[in-house]
Amino acid sequence: xxxxxxxxxxxxxxxxxxxxxxxxESGSIHALVGExxxxxxxxxxxxxxxxxxxAGDLRLRGEEVDFTSTAQSxxxxxxxxxxxxxxxxxxxxxxxxxxxxxxxxxFGRIDRKAMRTEAEALFQRLGVKIDPDRPAEGLSIAxxxxxxxxxxxxxxxxxxxxxxxxxxxxxxxxxxxxxxxxSLRDEGRALLFISHRFDEIFALCDTVTVMRDGAYVATTPxxxxxxxxxxxxxxxxDVTELFPKLPxxxxxxxxxxxxxxxxxxxxxxxxxxxxxIVGLAGLVGAGRxxxxxxxxxxxxxxxxxxLLEGRAVPKGRPDAAMRAGLALVPEDxxxxxxxxxxxxxxxxxxxxxxxxxxxxxxxxxxxxxxxKVWASRxxxxxxxxxxxxxxxxxxxxxxxxxxxxxxxxxxxxIIDEPTRGIDVGTKAEVHRLLSExxxxxxxxxxxxxxxxxxxxMADRVLVMREGRITAEIDRADATSENVMFAATHAQxxxx
Numbered sequence: 225x226x227x228x229x230x231x232x233x234x235x236x237x238x239x240x241x242x243x244x245x246x247x248x249e250s251g252s253i254h255a256l257v258g259e260x261x262x263x264x265x266x267x268x269x270x271x272x273x274x275x276x277x278x279a280g281d282l283r284l285r286g287e288e289v290d291f292t293s294t295a296q297s298x299x300x301x302x303x304x305x306x307x308x309x310x311x312x313x314x315x316x317x318x319x320x321x322x323x324x325x326x327x328x329x330x331f332g333r334i335d336r337k338a339m340r341t342e343a344e345a346l347f348q349r350l351g352v353k354i355d356p357d358r359p360a361e362g363l364s365i366a367x368x369x370x371x372x373x374x375x376x377x378x379x380x381x382x383x384x385x386x387x388x389x390x391x392x393x394x395x396x397x398x399x400x401x402x403x404x405x406x407s408l409r410d411e412g413r414a415l416l417f418i419s420h421r422f423d424e425i426f427a428l429c430d431t432v433t434v435m436r437d438g439a440y441v442a443t444t445p446x447x448x449x450x451x452x453x454x455x456x457x458x459x460x461x462d463v464t465e466l467f468p469k470l471p472x473x474x475x476x477x478x479x480x481x482x483x484x485x486x487x488x489x490x491x492x493x494x495x496x497x498x499x500x501i502v503g504l505a506g507l508v509g510a511g512r513x514x515x516x517x518x519x520x521x522x523x524x525x526x527x528x529x530x531l532l533e534g535r536a537v538p539k540g541r542p543d544a545a546m547r548a549g550l551a552l553v554p555e556d557x558x559x560x561x562x563x564x565x566x567x568x569x570x571x572x573x574x575x576x577x578x579x580x581x582x583x584x585x586x587x588x589x590x591x592x593x594x595x596k597v598w599a600s601r602x603x604x605x606x607x608x609x610x611x612x613x614x615x616x617x618x619x620x621x622x623x624x625x626x627x628x629x630x631x632x633x634x635x636x637x638i639i640d641e642p643t644r645g646i647d648v649g650t651k652a653e654v655h656r657l658l659s660e661x662x663x664x665x666x667x668x669x670x671x672x673x674x675x676x677x678x679x680x681m682a683d684r685v686l687v688m689r690e691g692r693i694t695a696e697i698d699r700a701d702a703t704s705e706n707v708m709f710a711a712t713h714a715q716x717x718x719x
Contacts, residue, residue: 225248225249225250225284225285225382225383225414226246226247226248226271226283226284226285226302226383226414227246227247227248227281227282227283228244228245228246228247228267228270228271228280228281228282228283229245229280229281229283230243230244230245230279230280230281231243231244231245231267231270231277231279231280231281231282232244232277232278232279232280233266233270233275233277233278234278235615237607238607239438240263240266240438241263241266241267241270241277241438241439242263242437242438242439243280243438243439243440244263244266244267244270244280244435244438244439244440245433245440246267246416246433246440246443247443248383248414248415248416249414250382250412250413250414251409251410251412251413251414252409252414252415252430252431253405253406253409253415253417253428253429253430253431254414254415254416254417254429254430254431254432254433255416255417255418255419255425255428255429255431255432255433255446256416256417256418256432256433256435257418257419257420257425257432257433257434257435257454257458258434258435258436258441258458259436259458259459259619259648259649259650261437261438261605261617261619261620262435262436262437262438262458263435263437263438263439264418264435265387265617266438267435268304268385268387268416268418270282270291271291271297271302271304271383271385272291272294272297272302272304272385273291273292273293273294273295273296273297273298273302274294276290276291276292277290284300284301284302284383298379298381301379301380301381301382301383302381302382302383302385303372303373303375303376303379303381303383303384303385304384304385304387305369305372305373305376305384305385305386305387305389306372306387306388309365309368309369309371309372311360311363311368311371311372312360313359313360313361314359314360314361315359315360316356316357316358316359316360317343317354317355317356317357317358317359317360317363317371318336318339318340318343318356318357319339320360320371320375321339321343321346321371321374321375321378322339322342322343322378326339327339327342340356340357342378343356343374344356346374346377346378347370347374349377349407350370350373350374350377350404350407351403351404351407352370352400352404354367354370354371364397365397366397366400366401369389369401370400370401370404373404373408377408381413382412382413382414383413383414383415383416384408384413384414384415384416385415385416385418386405386415386416386417386418387418388418388419388420389401389417389419390419390421390424398424402424402427402428405417405428406428417429420646420648420651422451422454425446426446426451429446430445430446430447431443431444431445431446432444432446432449432454434454434457434458435458436457436458436459436460437460441457441458442457455648458648458649459648459649466648466651466652466655466676466680467655467676467677467680467681468652468655468656468659469501469655469659469680469681470659470660470662470663471663472499472500472659472662472663472665472683473499473665474497474498474499474500474683475497475498475499475665476497476498477495477496477497477498478496478497478498478532478533478635478636478667479495479496479519479530479531479532479550479636479667479669480495480530480531480532480534481493481494481495481515481519481528481529481530481531482528482529482530482531483527483528483529484515484518484519484525484527484528484529484530485525485526485527485528486514486518486523486524486525486526487526488511488514488691489511489514489515489518489688489691489692490691490692491528491692492515492528492692492693493528493693494686494693494696496636496667496668496669497667498665498666498667499662499663499665499666499667500662500667500668500683500684501658501659501662501668501670501681501682501683502667502668502669502670502682502683502684502685502686503670503671503672503677503678503679503681503682503684503685503686504516504669504670504671504672504686504688505672505673505675505678505685505686505687505688505707505711506687506688506689506711507673507689507711507712508673510688510689510690510691510711511688511690511691511692512640512671512688513554513555513640513671514691515688516552516638516640516669516671517552518539519537519545519550519638519669520542520545520550520552520638521537521538521539521540521541521542521543521544521545522542522552523540524539524540525539532545532548532549532550532635532636533548533549533635535548537550546575546632546634548635549633549634549635549636550634550635550636550638551575551629551630551632551634551636551637551638552629552638552639552640553625553626553629553637553638553639553640553642554625554640555640555641555644555671557618557621557622557625558614558621561621561625561628562613562614562621562624562625563613564612564613564614565612565613565614566612566613567591567609567610567611567612567613568595568599568604568606568608568609568610568611568612568613568616568624569588569591569592569594569595569596569609569610570591570595571595571613571624571625571628572594572595572598572599572624572627572628572631573586573591573594573595573628573631574628575628575629575631575632576594576631576632580594588610591609592609592610594631595609595627596609597631598627598628598630598631599623599624599627601627602623602626602627602630602653602657603623603653604616604620604623604624604627605617605620606620618646619646619650622642622643622646622650622654623650623654626639626654626657630661634666635666635667636666636667636668636669637661637666637667637668637669638668638669638671639658639668639669639670639671640671641671641672641673642654642655642658642670642672642677643655643672643674643677644673651677655677655680655681658670658681659681670682675704675707675708678702678707679702679703679704679707682699682702683698683699684696684697684698684699685697685698685699685702685707687707687710687711688711689710689711689712694710694711695707695710697710
């Protein structure tokens with residue numbers, strides 16, 4: 225259906241794709257894996273018509289093609305469903321599906337009845353229930369992705385590319401997405417599935433292509449390979465320890481949260497001690513991020529208190545929380561953690577500008593010197609401190625956000641989904657860093673939807689369900705079963 229061979233793409237002196245090769249067949253779900261910066265996104269953007277290749281072959285159904293726009297790629301039957309869908313929030317579901325190609329009746333008026341009938345038929349065909357008349361605003365990420373898929377099916381796309389589609393989905397939503405993907409495969413379409421989650425790749429896909437450092441490495445039937453083999457091909461080495469938890473001396477309580485209550489959570493009480501990593505687990509929507517935002521002062525709360533080293537942290541005051549020694553690495557690094565249009569240096573120094581200024585002035589040289597310390601320590605892969613943050617890979621963006629907050633030398637670090645959407649090699653680096661920080665006496669509150677990460681890194685696990693803490697489990701007693709039980713059942717006994 226689609227074949228790329230030895231495709232090359234450079235941006236000035238930076239070679240993003242040295243030799244990209246991929247072969248998609250009809251009636252197949254093909255996985256594409258590789259570390260952040262391996263060239264996966266560049267390859268997808270060439271297929272989507274966003275970039276033009278510098279060299280190499282791109283064939284669709286055996287015919288050589290050269291897309292100069294996304295419209296040409298769509299017209300050829302290619303659809304890309306991104307991790308974060310881009311719908312018009314004030315338009316209805318139906319209007320979003322048919323945007324730019326609404327069916328018309330007499331006198332050129334839009335035939336809304338025909339649009340709605342076709343939208344209903346599409347959702348029925350995909351086996352999902354979504355009201356075609358409701359506005360897109362307020363829909364879950366899962367529903368938005370299904371709408372993007374419905375749009376692709378209505379265009380009769382024969383090639384569908386799903387780029388990290390499950391990163392923000394709960395287990396039930398992932399199951400629904402997979403059912404839709406399988407039905408599209410059974411209709412003879414070719415699907416490309418890009419993910420860092422190996423359990424999902426092995427559950428859904430039949431073939432996998434590995435990329436490393438902008439080049440093709442290998443394509444293998446999934447039945448003939450293992451996770452360890454894929455990781456070895458991705459990183460060029462054995463990642464012996466994904467959760468390098470170092471022993472740390474647990475000290476006195478640093479952060480104490482008592483009776484925190486708002487419309488989104490109720491009676492939240494816990495402590496984070498010096499040298500301790502506390503994992504906050506639970507299903508999507510349990511209220512974990514909302515608690516973190518309230519503790520840091522981004523959101524307010526109705527009752528309760530937050531103390532840092534015994535001193536009250538004023539509510540609704542992130543500036544006061546920062547001065548007290550709190551730092552928050554948010555879940556959505558692109559919307560809440562970075563200024564995407566600014567340089568790496570500007571982003572890393574955002575929270576310490578008062579510290580590096582001289583007589584109220586900051587030069588780019590000052591920024592670069594301060595940022596270089598953390599960019600080097602965190603091994604941010606970039607040619608220069610002036611590189612625009614939005615052009616970095618997901619893993620390197622995460623390191624920039626981490627660098628920004630670590631530059632403030634916090635006493636307690638709150639980190640929400642520390643490794644969301646980043647590759648296995650970078651995950652190991654982030655985990656090692658968290659372990660080292662705890663070893664130096666920092667307190668860490670780590671929110672994660674990935675159970676292996678919680679079990680592998682946390683000294684204690686707090687589990688939330690529907691805005692309440694339902695269990696507190698020590699590292700030695702924590703298992704996938706008892707964490708999931710607490711996440712899906714009402715108030716349990718603290719263990």
